[in-house]
Each structure stands twice: as C-alpha cells, then as structure tokens.
Amino acid sequence: GFRYNRCHWQNKPSFQLQALVGCVPDPVLGAAQSLLAKIQALPQEASYYNMIHGDYQMGNLFVDWDTVWVFDFDDCCYGFFMMDVGCCLHRWVTERSFRPEVSRENLLYGPGGILEIFRAGYEEFYTLPNSQWALLDDFLRLRTVESLVILEESQALPPDLMPIVKDALGSYLLAPGSFCHGIDENIRQVQRNFSTADLQNSGEKMLTQA
Numbered sequence: 001g002f003r004y005n006r007c008h009w010q011n012k013p014s015f016q017l018q019a020l021v022g023c024v025p026d027p028v029l030g031a032a033q034s035l036l037a038k039i040q041a042l043p044q045e046a047s048y049y050n051m052i053h054g055d056y057q058m059g060n061l062f063v064d065w066d067t068v069w070v071f072d073f074d075d076c077c078y079g080f081f082m083m084d085v086g087c088c089l090h091r092w093v094t095e096r097s098f099r100p101e102v103s104r105e106n107l108l109y110g111p112g113g114i115l116e117i118f119r120a121g122y123e124e125f126y127t128l129p130n131s132q133w134a135l136l137d138d139f140l141r142l143r144t145v146e147s148l149v150i151l152e153e154s155q156a157l158p159p160d161l162m163p164i165v166k167d168a169l170g171s172y173l174l175a176p177g178s179f180c181h182g183i184d185e186n187i188r189q190v191q192r193n194f195s196t197a198d199l200q201n202s203g204e205k206m207l208t209q210a
Contacts, residue, residue: 006051009079010040013153014146023152028170032145035173039080039142048081048132056084057091082132085122086139089114090147093140093180094172096187104180104187140179144172 009015015036020029043049053060054075062069092114093104108115119133148169151157157165168186175182 006077009077009083010036012054012075012077014149016149019149019152024148024166024170028173031173032148035138035141035145039138042080048128050078051076052079052081052084054079056087080132080139081128082135082139083142086136087143089118090140090143093183104183105178108180137179141173144169
C-alpha cells in the first residue's frame with residue numbers, strides 16, 4: 001500500500017505563525033508564540049505522544065448510537081494525544097449556540113460536564129496520565145492558535161465576519177484564568193456592547209427591508 005511520511009505537529013502549515021504577522025495584534029501573536037514554545041518544550045513520551053488524527057472535531061466524524069466513525073485523516077501527524085482531545089472539546093465549548101444558558105466553564109469542567117463524560121469514554125480504551133489532562137487548557141489554546149492560522153490562510157469567512165471571529169479567538173488567548181473563562185468574558189463583553197438600542201435599530205432595519 002501507500003506509505004506517507006508524516007511530520008511532527010509543529011511543522012504543519014497550520015502552525016506556521018508567520019501567517020499571523022501583521023494580521024493580528026502584537027499581544028495575540030506574542031501569546032501564540034509563547035504557547036507554541038511551551039508545548040514544544042514538553043517531554044515527548046511514547047505513552048502520550050505519537051501519531052494523532054490532527055483534526056479530530058465534529059465535522060470529521062459520524063456518530064451512530066454508540067459507534068463513532070472517524071474520517072479525514074489528511075492532517076495526521078506526530079503529536080500529543082491531548083491535541084486530539086483539545087481539538088474535539090474546543091469545538092464544543094466555542095460553539096455558543098450549544099447550551100447557551102450554561103457558562104463555558106461549567107459546561108466543560110462542572111459536575112456532569114463535557115470533560116467528565118468525554119474522559120470517562122476515552123479511558124474505556126486508553127488511559128493518559130493525569131499530568132497530560134492537567135494541560136488541557138494549553139491544548140485548547142493551541143487549537144485556537146491553529147484556528148487563527150487556518151482562518152488567515154484560507155480567508156474562508158466573509159470580510160465583515162472575519163475580524164469579529166479573529167477578535168474573539170484572540171481574546172481567548174489573552175484572557176487570564178482558564179480558557180473557558182476567557183470565552184465567558186468575551187460573551188459578556190459582546191452582550192454589554194450590544195445594547196437594547198442596537199437591538200431596536202436592528203429590528204427597525206429588518207422591518208423596513210421586509
């Protein structure tokens with residue numbers, strides 16, 4: 001069969017930060033650079049660093065009751081197993097339409113939250129050391145960095161939406177505390193900025209255009 005040489009995660013195009021130079025604020029770029037340096041400095045033991053999917057998120061799997069079918073292995077590389085975990089959980093906690101009444105912090109880390117359920121299922125098949133799970137916030141932020149690079153390289157979003165999404169992702173990297181706390185803070189900031197007057201004006205525009 002075919003054989004492909006797979007790179008280590010930091011050599012993937014989606015982690016080449018030169019794509020962000022001049023496209024994101026300097027503090028965001030600096031935070032991304034510091035995070036990549038931190039992850040690259042971690043030990044690489046075979047029990048938690050080996051071949052990974054590289055893009056393990058809801059768009060790349062089918063769920064049939066208790067069976068999960070994973071596809072799209074184009075981004076396979078050598079990396080930390082927690083990268084796949086972070087990639088999957090990142091999609092859940094950053095999707096604001098999913099359980100919007102629950103803070104992202106409680107959604108992920110609360111009793112009966114996503115992490116508790118996900119980890120229980122994961123550990124039916126493989127057990128990672130607690131020291132790796134303790135790095136989850138770093139790997140959630142790493143997926144955020146990768147998302148920024150992919151957005152910038154692909155220009156897949158409409159021009160009016162691109163800066164909004166980039167600002168939100170950047171705020172997740174810069175916020176103190178946990179990754180989810182950064183999302184919750186960004187949501188509150190958006191809600192404060194979007195005043196009742198804005199809602200009324202939006203409604204009037206919709207009525208006049210109808």
